[in-house]
Structure formats: C-alpha cells, structure tokens
Amino acid sequence: xxxxxxxxxxxxxxxxxxxxxxxxxxxxxxxxxxxxxxxxxxxxxxxxxxxxxxxxxxxxxxxxxxxxxxxxxxxxxxxxxxxxxxxxxxxxxxxxxxxxxxxxxxxxxxxxxxxxxxxxxxxxxxxxxxxxxxxxxxxxxxxxxxxxxxxxxxxxxxxxxxx
Amino acid sequence: xxxxxxxxxxxxxxxxxxxxxxxxxxxxxxxxxxxxxxxxxxxxxxxxxxxxxxxxxxxxxxxxxxxxxxxxxxxxxxxxxxxxxxxxxxxxxxxxxxxxxxxxxxxxxxxxxxxxxxxxxxxxxxxxxxxxxxxxxxxxxxxxxxxxxxxxxxxxxxxxxxxxxxxxxxxxxxxxxxxxxxxxxxxxxxxxxxxxxxxxxxxxxxxxxxxxxxxxxxxxxxxxxxxxxxxxxxxxxxxxxxxxxxxxxxxxxxxxxxxxxxxxxxxxxxxxxxxxxxxxxxxxxxxxxxxxxxxxxxxxxxxxxxxxxxxxxxxxxxxxxxxxxxxxxxxxxxxxxxxxxxxxxxxxxxxxxxxxxxxxxxxxxxxxxxxxxxxxxxxxxxxxxxxxxxxxxxxxxxxxxxxxxxxxxxxxxxxxxxxxxxxxxxxxxxxxxxxxxxxxxxxxxxxxxxxxxxxxxxxxxxxxxxxxxxxxxxxxxxxxxxxxxxxxxxxxxxxxxxxxxxxxxxxxxxxxxxxxxxxxxxxxxxxxxxxxxxxxxxxxxxxxxxxxxxxxxxxxxxxxxxxxxxxxxxxxxxxxxxxxxxxxxxxxxxxxxxxxxxxxxxxxxxxxxxxxxxxxxxxxxxxxxxxxxxxxxxxxxxxxxxxxxxxxxxxxxxxxxxxxxxxxxxxxxxxxxxxxxxxxxxxxxxxxxxxxxxxxxxxxxxxxxxxxxxxxxxxxxxxxxxxxxxxxxxxxxxxxxxxxxxxxxxxxxxxxxxxxxxxxxxxxxxxxxxxxxxxxx
Numbered sequence: 001x002x003x004x005x006x007x008x009x010x011x012x013x014x015x016x017x018x019x020x021x022x023x024x025x026x027x028x029x030x031x032x033x034x035x036x037x038x039x040x041x042x043x044x045x046x047x048x049x050x051x052x053x054x055x056x057x058x059x060x061x062x063x064x065x066x067x068x069x070x071x072x073x074x075x076x077x078x079x080x081x082x083x084x085x086x087x088x089x090x091x092x093x094x095x096x097x098x099x100x101x102x103x104x105x106x107x108x109x110x111x112x113x114x115x116x117x118x119x120x121x122x123x124x125x126x127x128x129x130x131x132x133x134x135x136x137x138x139x140x141x142x143x144x145x146x147x148x149x150x151x152x153x154x155x156x157x158x159x160x161x162x163x
Numbered sequence: 164x165x166x167x168x169x170x171x172x173x174x175x176x177x178x179x180x181x182x183x184x185x186x187x188x189x190x191x192x193x194x195x196x197x198x199x200x201x202x203x204x205x206x207x208x209x210x211x212x213x214x215x216x217x218x219x220x221x222x223x224x225x226x227x228x229x230x231x232x233x234x235x236x237x238x239x240x241x242x243x244x245x246x247x248x249x250x251x252x253x254x255x256x257x258x259x260x261x262x263x264x265x266x267x268x269x270x271x272x273x274x275x276x277x278x279x280x281x282x283x284x285x286x287x288x289x290x291x292x293x294x295x296x297x298x299x300x301x302x303x304x305x306x307x308x309x310x311x312x313x314x315x316x317x318x319x320x321x322x323x324x325x326x327x328x329x330x331x332x333x334x335x336x337x338x339x340x341x342x343x344x345x346x347x348x349x350x351x352x353x354x355x356x357x358x359x360x361x362x363x364x365x366x367x368x369x370x371x372x373x374x375x376x377x378x379x380x381x382x383x384x385x386x387x388x389x390x391x392x393x394x395x396x397x398x399x400x401x402x403x404x405x406x407x408x409x410x411x412x413x414x415x416x417x418x419x420x421x422x423x424x425x426x427x428x429x430x431x432x433x434x435x436x437x438x439x440x441x442x443x444x445x446x447x448x449x450x451x452x453x454x455x456x457x458x459x460x461x462x463x464x465x466x467x468x469x470x471x472x473x474x475x476x477x478x479x480x481x482x483x484x485x486x487x488x489x490x491x492x493x494x495x496x497x498x499x500x501x502x503x504x505x506x507x508x509x510x511x512x513x514x515x516x517x518x519x520x521x522x523x524x525x526x527x528x529x530x531x532x533x534x535x536x537x538x539x540x541x542x543x544x545x546x547x548x549x550x551x552x553x554x555x556x557x558x559x560x561x562x563x564x565x566x567x568x569x570x571x572x573x574x575x576x577x578x579x580x581x582x583x584x585x586x587x588x589x590x591x592x593x594x595x596x597x598x599x600x601x602x603x604x605x606x607x608x609x610x611x612x613x614x615x616x617x618x619x620x621x622x623x624x625x626x627x628x629x630x631x632x633x634x635x636x637x638x639x640x641x642x643x644x645x646x647x648x649x650x651x652x653x654x655x656x657x658x659x660x661x662x663x664x665x666x667x668x669x670x671x672x673x674x675x676x677x678x679x680x681x682x683x684x685x686x687x688x689x690x691x692x693x694x695x696x697x698x699x700x701x702x703x704x705x706x707x708x709x710x711x712x713x714x715x716x717x718x719x720x721x722x723x724x725x726x727x728x729x730x731x732x733x734x735x736x737x738x739x740x741x742x743x744x745x746x747x748x749x750x751x752x753x754x755x756x757x758x759x760x761x762x763x764x765x766x767x768x769x770x771x772x773x774x775x776x777x778x779x780x781x782x783x784x785x786x787x788x789x790x791x792x793x794x795x796x797x798x799x800x801x802x803x804x805x806x807x808x809x810x811x812x813x814x815x816x817x818x819x820x821x822x823x824x825x826x827x828x829x830x831x832x833x834x835x836x837x838x839x840x841x842x843x844x845x846x847x848x849x850x851x852x853x854x855x856x857x858x859x860x861x862x863x864x865x866x867x868x869x870x871x872x873x874x875x876x877x878x879x880x881x882x883x884x885x886x887x888x889x890x891x892x893x894x895x896x897x898x899x900x901x902x903x904x905x906x907x908x909x910x911x912x913x914x915x916x917x918x919x920x921x922x923x924x925x926x927x928x929x930x931x932x933x934x935x936x937x938x939x940x
Contacts, residue, residue, distance in 0.1 A: 025268075041189035042182020044408070046358050047441040051860035054358055082182035091180040095172060098829045102647025103179030104358040104408030110180060133869035140860065142358050142409050143647045145832035146868045 011075040015040065016084030024071040031055045031066035034081060042082040042107040046140070053139030056108035057081050063115035063138075080114070082107035089156045090114050099152035101143030109139050113153045120157060127157045166659040167888045170825030171666050174652045175406070175645065175673060184406045187362045187378040188438055195364070196225055198426045198437040199270035201260040201277045202447050203252035206516040206853035207299065208281035210250055210259065218262055218276040223269040226429040227277070229260045233425040235392040237417070237484075240314035241323055242392075243302055244482035244519070246421045252281070253301050253481030254518050255854040256446030263426050263435055286853045289351075290455050290476035290513035293321035301481060301514040311391070312620070313775055314487050321514040323483030324490045328473075328497060328508035328566045328781035336470030336505025340461020342545050346538040350530075350920035352453040352478055352517050353845040356865050359408020360444035365423035367432030371395075373424065376403040380414040380644055381685040382677050388417055393424070404675040410646035411837070412522030415687045416449045416485050445518075445858045450847070452489055452520035452527070453478030456534035460503075466548050468557050473497045473508040475531065480519035486512040489520065491776070492618035493527035495785040498566050499535035500579045500614035501557040506566050508781070516853045522687060524837060525899040528615045533842075536611040536903030537918060540910065550596070550907070551587050554612050554793075555580055565616075565789075568782045574884040576614070577791035577817025577891065581879045583612055585815040586793040589875055597911050605802060606810070609908025610795040611900030616786025617688040617771070617892065624770035625694035626681025627702040629658060631763040635730060635745030636668040637706070639699065642683030643691045645673050648830060648894050650691045653822040657696045657887045661703035664730045664744070681768065689790065689892030692822060694769050696887030701767025713747040713760030788883045790891040792816035794835070794900035796872070800912035805924040805931070807909060809839060809872040812901065817879040819891030827893055831876045834897020840866035842902035844921050 008023040015038060024033055031048070034040040034057070046054030048067040055066040058080040085091060090113050093099070100106040116135040120127045132153055141149065178184040215227045230249030236242040248259045260277055264270035287293045287301060298321060302308070306318040315325045337343075363377040373395060375385060382402035389400040407414060419437050426435040439448055459472040475493050479486025494510035523529070543550040558579035559565070561572050569575075587593075590608055598606045617623070628640040639658050643650050655669035662669075672680060683695060711722040714732040718725075718740060726735050733741020742751070750760035776783035795813040800806075812835050821827045844864050848856040857863040876897075882889025902920055910917045915930045928934065 027268075035189075036191065039191060040182075041185070041191070044186075044359070045188070046360070047860050049441060049859055049861060052358065052441075082180075086181050091177070094180045095176040098173075098825055100179055100647075101649065101829070101833060102358065102409040103175070103184050103406060104186065106179050107182040110182075129869075136868040139868065140356075140358065140865060141868075142356055142411070142837065142865065143833045144829065145836040145871050145874055146866070147832060147871060147874060148829055149868065 009072055011072055013074055013079055014077065015079045016081060026072060028071045029067055030069040030071050030074050033071040034066060040081045040083055044104055044107060046105065053112060054105050054108040056111045056139060058111055058115050061115065061118055063112040080111065082110050085110060085114055088114065089159065090117060093152040093156045097148050097152035097155065099144065099148040105139060105141045109136065109141065109149055112136060112139055116153065117156055117160065121160055126161065164660055164888065166656040166666050167820065167822050168824060169656065171652055171656055171823055173649050174655060174671060186359055186406050186408050187376055192434060194434065196263050196265060196430060196433055196435045197267045197270045198261040198263045198423065198435050199274040200258045200443060200447060201262065201274050201279065202443065203248060203255060203257040203259050205252060205281050205283050206255040207284040207286045208252050209284065210248065210252060211280035211282055213260060214278040215260065218273040221269060221273040221276065223265040224262060224273045225265065226263040226426065227260060228425050228429045232429060236308065237392055237421060238482060239484050240310065240312050240487045241316055241483040242309040242311065243305065243323065244484060246425055254516055256443065256518060257481065258422060258447055261422055261426050261437060263430055286516040287321060288515065288853050290478050290515060293513045293515050301516065313778065315778060322511050323479060323514055324487035324512040326491050326494050326510045326781065327779060328494055328506050329779065330566055330568060331505035333470055333472060333505045333507035337461050340469040341464050342542065343459065343461045344538060344541040344545055346458045346534065346541055346918065348534040348537055348918045349455045350453055351846050352480065352520060353451045353841060353847055354445045354863065355411040355413035355451055355523060357409030357411055357413050360439040360441055361414060361419055361448050362436065362438035363419035363423040364434060364436045365420065365427040366434040367427050371399050373400045374403065375400065375420050375424065377420050378407050378414055379404055379420065380407065380410045380646055380687050381417060382644065382675050383642055383682045384685055385417050385420050386677050402677040404644050406673065407644055407646040410686065411524045412526065412687060413449065415685055416521035418448055441860060442858045445863065446855050449484065449521035450518045451523040452486055452530065454530040456531065458534050458538040460538050460542055462542060462546065466546050466553050466556050468501055468503045470505040471498055471503045473506070475510040477512050478515050478517055478520070479512040480515055480517040482519040483512050484519055485521040486519065489522060489527040493531045494781065495567055495618050496528065496565065496614055496616060497531055499532060500559050500612050500791050502559045502563050508566065524834065525615065525895040526618060526688060528613065528899045529838060529902060532611060532613045532899050533902040533906065533920065536900065537906055540907045541916065550610060551583060551592055555583050558583065566781065567776055567785055569784050576789040577819065578879050578881045579612060579791045582791055582793040582815045582817055585877055585879060586610060586795050586813055589813055589815065589877060590795045603802065605800045605912045606797065607800065607908045607912040608795060608797050609904045609911065610793060611903035611907065612793045613900040614789045614791040615896065615899060616789045617690045618785045619684065619688055619690065619771055619773065621773040621775060622770065623684035624768060625683045625698040626768040627695060627698035628681055629702045629706050629765035631706065631748035633745065633749050635743060635748050636670060637662065639669050639671045640680050641695045642675055642680045643695050644675055644686040646686055649823065649826040653692045653826060654695055654699055656822055658699050658703055660888065661700055663727050689894040689896065693886050693890055693892055696890060697769035698767040700887055701769065702765040705767060706763050706765025709763040709765065710744065710747055713751055714742050716759045717751045787885065788891055790816065790818045790893060790896055792896050792900060794904050796904045796908050798908045798912060800909065805913065805927040807912065809905065811873045811875065812839060813875045814897055815877045815879060816893060816896050817881050818893035818896065819883040819886050820880050820889035821878055822888065822890050828876045830894060831897040832874045834895065835874055835901055836866055836871050838898035838901025839905065842905045842920055842922055844923065846921050
C-alpha cells in the first residue's frame, strides 16, 4: 500500500470577502474545507459526485460544484458561499415565492441563481426560460416542484430588467 | 379565523435561505470520530470470514465493529435484521462492518482494507419468484424471530408478514358481477432521494446517558427501540434532531442510529458519526418498496362494483422491517375510495435479495393506487363507461364501510364525489379524453381517485407544551420534526388562533430533544398537524385556564366571567377591565411587589383511537380519518417514438380545513412532482445477481428543473370534527395518484394497456410489442 504522508499545502482563500490562510491536503475538496475548516456549513454535501448541485458556490463569479473543486484550485480566488449572499434579492425572493421546503438544496440553488443573475446583468442579456432552465438544471430539489424556484429566480431577473 | 387558513411564511425561512439552518452533519465537534461502513458486494452470500487486521493497523483507526459485536436483532414488527450483517448478507450494499477513525479520510481508507470472504448464494429477484417452490430462503427460521405486535410470518416461505381482508361474501359478489376485469401491475424498488443523506451520531456518557443526533423522522421511536434492543431506559436516551433535509418516509426507519450506537460502544462511548454517502443512502439504507399486484374486479352491467379480489406481493427486500407495516397500510385501504361490498384481499411482505424497504411518501398508497386505478380504467373501457362516471358512481361516502369495516360518517371521510367533480371541471373533461393533433401527436387525459388513512400504531400520539414568556409571547414545544413540510409554522398558527395572538408571537422549537419535548410518535403519515394540533389546542386551553385564574385573582371575579381576545383577558361585557397577557403571564405583580398568580405553562396531549385488525378478516380501525383526492394528468404522446410530455397535472384534495394555504399548495405541488418523477423514470436497475447498477444520481435520474408540467391544485374543505379547526392530513397525498393517472392517460394515448413502472418510452414501446425479448419483472 502506498504510504500515507498526510502532507499539507498552504492556500489562501478569499471567501465572502474575508481572507483565510489554511493548510489543506492535496485531495481536500473546497466543499470540505469550507465546511470543516471555515465552518461555512451552508454549503451542503448531497452526492459528492457533481450530480445534485447542493454544494454549488461561486468561484470568481462562476457557479461550481464545491465537491468537484479542490481547495488548492481555489487558491487566491474569490469564493462566495450562501452565507456571503446575506440580504440578497435572491434570498428574499426565495422566501416570498416559497421556493424551498426542507432547505437542504437551497444554498446551492441560491448560489447558482446568483451566478445567473450576475451573468445576465453583466452581459445585459434577457434571461428567457430556456436560459434559466439551462443554468438551474444542474441542481436537484426533491421537495418543491421547481415552479416555485423558477418564479423566485424569474422575479429577481425581471426586476433587474426594469431598472 | 385570524391565523388559520392564512399563508403565514415559514418561520425558518431566512435561516434556510441564508444557509444558517443546521442539519445533523452541520454541527462540527472537535474529537468526534467517524465511522465508515463496509458493505456487501453480493446480494446473497454467506460470510466466511472477516479479516480486519490491515484496517486496524492504519494509524488513526480507533475501532472496528462487525456483526459478531452486535447481534441484537431489530425490526419494526418482526426482529429479523441484525445491526450489521452476521454470518450472511441478504442484499447488495448491506452493512457488514463499520470502521471508526479520527477522521473521515482515514475511516474510508481503512474500510477499503477490511477483507471479507463470501460464499455466494443463489438470489431471489422478485416477490413472485420468492414464492415459487424451491426458491432460496432468505430467512431459514422466520418463525423464531421475536415479534412486536401483529405480524404473521409464514414458516418455510419468504414471507415476513401476511395480512388478510375478508369482507362480505366474495364468492357471491363475484358471481353477481357480470362485467369482470383482471389487472396485473408491477414495479421494482426505487429510492426516496431525500437531498440530505441519512446520518447519525451517538455518544455514551459515563453515567449511562446515550445521546443520539440524527437525521430522522422518528426520534421517539429511536428512544423506544434503544430500550427494546439494548435494554436502556428510554429516559437515558436523548435523541436530538435538528433540521432534516427531506424525509419522504426514508428517515422513518431506524438503522444508522443503531450502528452509531454500537460504534460508540466499541470505542468507550466516544462520539461517533456514521453518515451515508449518496450511494450508501440509496442501497445500504432502506429504499422505496416494489410491488406486484393482482386485482380482479366485478361489476353490474351499469357499473356498480360488486366484488374485488386483491393480491399484493410487496418487494420488501431482505428484511421485514417497515415492509411488514406497509403490507398492512396497503391492505387497509386496498379498494381505493370505492364502495365494494365484497372484498377478498391478501397482502404479503415478501423477502427478496433487494435493499430492504421503508415507508415512502403515501405509505403503500401510491403503489396500490396505481394498481386499483389501472383496474378502474380497464373496467370503464369494458363497460363502455366514462372513467369519471364510473368513479363517481362507486365513490365511497358516509354510511358505508371501508375494507376494514370502519363505518364512515360526514366527518371521518372527505368528500370523494366533490373532488372528482371539481377535477372534471378543472380538466375540462367534457372537451374529450383523447385528441389527435394535426402533427399526429395525441393528447390525452387520465385520472385517479384516492384516499388514505394514517395506518398508525394504536398508541400513536402527540404532546405539546406552551410556555409563556414575560412579554406575553409563547414558546411552543412539540416533538414534530421539521423535514420541510412546514408543520411548525402551521402549528404556530393553530396555537395563535386559540390564544388570540399573532403567529409571530408563537416561538416554535425547531430542534427536537426527546428529553424536553413531549413525545410525538413519528413525523410521518400526514398526521403531524392533525395530532400535534389537537395536543396544542388542549395545551392552549390549559394555558387560557391559567391566564384566567391569574387575572381573576386580581380582578376579584370568577374565572368563568372572563374571556379572551387579541392577547388580553378581560371581564365579559366590560373589555376595559382586564389585562394584556404580558401583565399576567408570570403572575400579576402589584405595586408593592406582591405577586399573585403564577407562571403559565400549558400542556396538552392527544392519542389516536384505533384498534388492532382481526388477523382473519381484517376488521378494525386503522386510522382516525380519511383525506381523499382526485388527480389528473394531461399528456402529449408521440405515437412513433413513444415519447411523451406531461403537459399539466391536477390535484383536488379534501384535506379538511387548510391551515396554511400557500404551504398546502406548495406541498401538493412537491408531492405531485415526486409522484411524477417516480412514475416517469425512477427504478433501481439490477444485474442478474441482483446488484444495483444505478446507485447514484448520475444514472438514477429524478426530475430536473424545467421538466415538470404546469400544476393545478384546488381544495375541497370538509371539516374533520376531531381535527384542529377541522384539519385533516395532506402531506403525502400529492404523490399518491400520479402514477395511476399518468398510466391511464398514456394507456389511452398509446392504445395499449400499461401495467409497469416507470413509464419510460421504452416501457410503452415494449408494451406495444416492440423489442424481441420482453423483460419479465
């Protein structure tokens, strides 16, 4: 059997506008480092296989599965988790539209939706239902019918277009 | 009403959207050990030996537990399941050992080094094959297992429970019928896929107190089972349940909690977490049951049902556990919401080499409803009757009896015809069930009617404690788990209504702690709002009595002369003479400091009034009331490729008085989504050794964003007189009729009767004669 060295590497992560210097194993995923080292447990492990999207965070503005991202890959990158979106329009909209039930998939959906909102606004694009679907199909929800989530995201996107 | 019926937003809304709601694995604790399961690569095999030496030698490994270390047998009604497999494995993925280490990575690494030697045995692949002469036996001496309650295993057979209904005179009813149909439906096990995989932690303190923290719907059952299997006083067992990331019945079974307890026991009582990977959650922990059903129905030429023979062969998997209870729940309501005077039914929890089963949203009803509703459509076709007319004609109602011979009245059953009539209107049924579009595609509609009672144990109950704060707000303690269903908010509305205060002044305890929260049987069976709501009304009345007592002492009147409104107690007819709750909730403090009266603490409880079922006839009271519903779907079918799209789905439910309207609508929509996901695509795939081929979400597809049809939900509100403000149960009902309605619509569209799930295009293509080999189920 291969010798297990337990060697760790220094990384600097910029998470929710705070900088953290951490020591991680090469194999540590961003998901585990966020949860275990930084206590940011809003990011959830639903499958750890990139299939469910519960662990979605924004890395440099792009939604990524934190379970498939190594912590070392996020070195010096800005990372936003659901905790970093406190007070955001999308969170309020999720509440107004009853877009969650058990809440376990919600942080991933919210991060992904925020990524979409930021993208649409930066590119001055109109987000039609096809675009919303394309973005949000990477996330699974077992409680809602997804219509509620669609309404929550659409509402924020439509508000943005009116401004 | 001021609070009941309003769409009060969920109380935990912002905790959830800001990622601050804590689930079992979110509480990080230093020093906690991690257990990793070693699972079986075979569906049926003898365990020759287990060599854990290499694993034990890994630095950081603190203990290894195998079946030899915990030989307690467990099971809801029949104790046939070891905590960890002992001498034999009976399903693919069955836990064989647990490796306990300082951290997850070490535990995973070491688990891979546990060497188990197996002798592979022939497998049992389906319930009907399990019953063939000469089928391998999963449990050689089923009669020797300890029984807890009414369970009837059959010696020498793969049968963990056999239940019967003998109502009326089946033979004469069958002969009286002129038009007869027979229907055989089948589907294999599938999975709940709650987004949070199951997890449990256990710690044994030196003075004997056992703390369990788990993602469970059944904390009080865990407490009772720790007494049952490990001889602990339930008071020594403290179960903590934070938010739960979806349950759907999966978390009503107890499994990882026992493993975590045995793991902690092996390492001197230290805190150990055992959590499932997604794959383990699908195949190692209990799954959604499969069913083979055979239904025979007879009717008069004008469509009146005279008799039904119903045989339910449940694919309970390797252990009876909840399948034994589901066999009962399925037979309790086996006719569907129809008046059938003569019923002969058998329901068997059958052992197979599949993952053992547990309750799935609807508790045996989505499965049986699929079979019954297919049969009803077959019968309508044979009679030349409209499917809605046939259901209306036979709809069960007050004055009639259920299969277990409960007499129905205006209160204990919802209004079946009203639901069907409203559905007919919403679906614009009169415009036609089948329309061929110019492009050749076919649009059809299908419906299902359904009912369900709780099928709870006869001692199922709930408790509630209302503790007043000095401010006049209250803390509400119940044992209900928040699994996403929003019950805590609905319960706050019920308390607020009775106490005449705003729901925002009712602070609910989200985390359940079995030491301090009063017992609540389980958060299942669409019963929590009904049962806990009743307990809360009693607790509120108790608190009101105390508030009046305090006020009466100061006002020098009899408590009988006082009444309540808008958070005040005052003299009837003289509203100025009275007090706000905050002036008397802790007693009334007079100017000189002397306090009269005392702290207000209300308590209440509720117990269902049920009876056991007669083992030969099935007579008995399985639940307090029946919520009923009618559901429909509209599909567009491509007859060339057998692909289809579900355009719209409908639910009209009589769930009694609705406590939280928006909550109820979204719960229905979620349930419909789950029912459609199961019916359209979900099933485990097995190889010829009964190993699961798709134990991950990449290959086991559930409905994704954007794939759901439009949804229409409406309510009929027939009050249940014993329910809080007339409420019945609603939580599971959205799921129950979807498969039946979809199969009915697609059968009309495809021009062939569809009897299998999931309804993949391939299923339909094969039913139409496509393919050379028809896979038998």
